[in-house]
Amino acid sequence: MTKAETAAGNGFKTAEINFNAGADAIKAGFDKAIAGYDSVVGYGKDNAEALIKSATLAGKGAETLHNEIYAYAKQSMEDSIAAGKAILGAKSVHEAIEVQTGFAKTAFEGYVAELTKFNQLFTATAKDSFAPLQNRVQAWAEVVQANVAA
Numbered sequence: 001m002t003k004a005e006t007a008a009g010n011g012f013k014t015a016e017i018n019f020n021a022g023a024d025a026i027k028a029g030f031d032k033a034i035a036g037y038d039s040v041v042g043y044g045k046d047n048a049e050a051l052i053k054s055a056t057l058a059g060k061g062a063e064t065l066h067n068e069i070y071a072y073a074k075q076s077m078e079d080s081i082a083a084g085k086a087i088l089g090a091k092s093v094h095e096a097i098e099v100q101t102g103f104a105k106t107a108f109e110g111y112v113a114e115l116t117k118f119n120q121l122f123t124a125t126a127k128d129s130f131a132p133l134q135n136r137v138q139a140w141a142e143v144v145q146a147n148v149a150a
Contacts, residue, residue, distance in 0.1 A: 046139065050132035050135065054133050055129075057125070057131075060125075061122075061124070061125025061126075064125070065118065065125065068121060069118065075110075076107070076111075079103070079106070079107065083099065083100070083107075
């Protein structure tokens with residue numbers, strides 16, 4: 001075999017080795033990309049589920065808050081009517097003032113207590129409804145870190 005034939009054969013083998021190495025690198029990169037894509041698609045599905053869960057929790061919280069506000073408003077009206085009747089039935093001005101003062105004190109204390117309860121309900125609803133979204137943000141950070149590390 002001549003030198004030229006040997007050099008050509010070696011060049012062909014080198015080219016084949018490089019071609020195979022390149023093909024393997026492309027395949028490995030493609031496999032990584034597909035794995036990353038699958039994790040992103042899975043993340044999107046989980047996001048949709050988290051949004052639905054968050055909206056459901058927010059809706060339930062809003063319903064609870066609405067029911068509490070309605071119950072307070074109804075009770076407040078009933079108490080106001082009862083106080084009005086008691087004031088009108090007072091036998092003296094002094095008695096009417098005492099009834100009015102007692103009603104005002106009770107109504108204000110009830111108002112403050114209800115506001116505290118509404119605040120607690122609203123805070124709990126906000127916390128509960130944002131929890132699924134907060135979990136998704138944490139999951140996204142993990143997906144990004146895993147894909148960067150890979």
